Amino acid sequence: MTYRIAAAIQVWTFSRLFFLLIAGFMLLSSAAFGTVQEQQRQDFLRAERLLAQGNEAAFLELSRTLTSYPLYPYLQYQWLKNNLHQTDKVQFFLLRYKDSRYSGVLRNKWLAYLADHERWSEFVRYYEANDDVALECQFYWGLYTAGNKSQAMNEAKRLWTVGYEQPKACDPLFLALTLSPYFTRELIWQRFELALKKDNVALAGYIGRYFDKSDQNRADVWLQVYKKPLLVKDNEFWMGKTTQVGRVFALGIARVAKSDLDLAIQLWDSRKHEFTIDQQTSQAIDRTLALALAFRQDNRAYQRLNQLSLADDNVREGKVRAALLEQNWQHIAEALAGLTVQQQQESGWQYWLARSLAVSGNSEAAQTIYQRLAGERNFYGFLAADLLNKPYYLVDKPVPLTVDQLNALADEADFKVVREFNALNRTLDARRQWWYAINKLPKQQLMVAAKLAQQWQWDQLAIITLVKADYWDDLGLRFPVRYWPEVRQNAYQQGLDPAIIFGVIRQESMLDKQALSPAGARGLMQLMPATSRQIAREMNEVGLSEASLFNSDVNIRHGSYFFKKLLNQFNGHFALAIAAYNAGPYRVMKWLPIDRTMSADIWIETVPYKETRKYIESVFAYAIIYQQTLKRMGLQSTDLTNSLKLKNLLHDVPRR
Secondary structure (H helix, E strand, O other): OHHHHHHHHHHHHHHHHHHHHHHHHHHHHHHHHHHHHHHHHHHHHHHHHHHHHHHHHHHHHHHHHHOOOHHHHHHHHHHHOOOOOHHHHHHHHHHHOOHHHHHHHHHHHHHHHHHHHHOOOHHHHOOOOOOOOOHHHHHHHHHHOOOOOHHHHHHHHHHHHHOOOOOHHHHHHHHHHHOOOOOHHHHHHHHHHHHHHHHHHHHHHHHHHOOHHHHHHHHHHHHHHOOOOOOOOOHHHHOOOOHHHHHHHHHHHHHHOOOOOOOHHHHHHHHHOOOOOOOOHHHHHHHHHHHHHOOOOOOOHHHHOOOOOOOOHHHHHHHHHHHHOOOOHHHHHHHOOOOHHHHOOHHHHHHHHHHHHHHOOOOOHHHHHHHOOOOOOOHHHHHHHHHOOOOOOOOOOOOOOOOHHHHHHHHHHHHHHHOOOOOOOHHHHHHHHHHHHOOOOOOOHHHHHHHHHHHOOHHHHHHHHHHHHOOOOOHHOOOOOOOHHHHHHHHHHHHHOOOHHHHHHHHHHHOOOOOOOOOOOOOOOEEEHHHHHHHHHHHOOOOHHHHHHHOOOHHHHHHHHHHHHHHHHHHOHHHHHHHHHHHHHHHHHOOOOOOOOOHHHHHHHHOOHHHHHHHHHHHHHHHHHHHHHHHHHHOOOOOOOOOOOHHHOOOOEEEO
């Protein structure tokens, strides 16, 4: 027994010693790897500086030591873009790093170089189709010079016949087109009309130089009506009412409608029969006027939409909303029946079908639809759940994956590049590389990529990547609880539920504190600088710059204050305040019903702006989800949280 115990102790001691040796070796290896990686980063930055200084010899010598570094292709690209004359090295790069993002970027620069030097045979050989119209024009010019004139001219017609200017690189191809038999009178008129439809008067005037004298006179009529659309009222202006004159009259009506819709309708209805107008043009104007009435929330919209001989998705949905605005349930039922089968299956229209059935007395069929909708995690599903007094459907199913899957993806070349750019604080390059990398992944791998972005605390990228994977049930990933201290503090100060603030943040920026919109809105709650300056004055804050809006504390403080201000302005009506946060209080005031109150669900559905409709629905749905998330995490919240139900927030909308 003593011997066995001693032997066991000896084995245990040896095993423990072996484990410690292996662990120590792994730690040393990890530390060594970290040291090598850090050294490579420093050498990479030094190589960039040498290149910028023009010290090419030192750059090339140092870059040879970085062949194993993930950003080595990027380093070579930086050198090659300034050495495009080194054809063999460019071609080697395009072959060796064909799967790199910089292969495509370098190819485009090299093609531009080849075009500048009129090396068309090489250009045609190495061209790959992409979204660069200039290169596409040059490719067909290359074919033209090689003798393939028929294909080149047919493609030139397609590229030329647009309502906007094309790049100057297209000029040689277009010149050849204008001198060829492919350049017809019909082609000239086609581009002339397209230019006017795009409000590109300068281009239309330029195209006019290709007309003969008689066509130039006709083109002048088009331009006169475009610039002075009220000429459609002048009987003496119109002579020889041909099909083309009919299109000019239609153009004038469309222009008048932008400033005086009622006059446009009156002129169109009273005078269109005096002209020869082709069916396509006539239907287009009828559609334009009907949808304009619907957008204006005019009570004539339903009838006008109902009279259209040709309906598309916008017309069919506009008809339902026009009927809802009337609160005419017979018209609502008829309009719903006119939707396509695909449209009818959408949650929103299913909800309104159930509402319509309930009003008509078919409560059993309505209940069946509500039951089905209550099993969906969206705005309409939550509305249905409230009507049935059922709990919201908030099932959370995280993406199923293993640590090995996550590590394997992170170790792929494309994602190593992302990680290195991120380590060097080059956020824009890291994001561009991310989109390049995920665009090559199948759906299953996209889910892994979304979890990887979550691990790297890139909430916005994680959310969008999961959307591309068409997976919606990982609530922890889709609705991260970040910036909780700032949200909690400002919710308390403004008397708001934290879930509402999170709902706005999630909709506005997907929790990206560096978010910047094309209009200039900044940060988590997407505030405009002018709005933030006004808030700062009201809160007696000084010394804040526009860059301060990228600070999470400042942005959430100002955004919460602004939302509460809107909520007060609209007497505590959340739907109106949320709409105003997106579209502005002035527009919301114009959208209030004129002569009677309206249920909130109808008001939301009939908001003229699609973006604002979706915005309201999303903020409410996200707030519900965040409420449950905060509860599940045991985070402290305000007393409002327990009462955050749609039925408690969707009050009737008052009249103006």
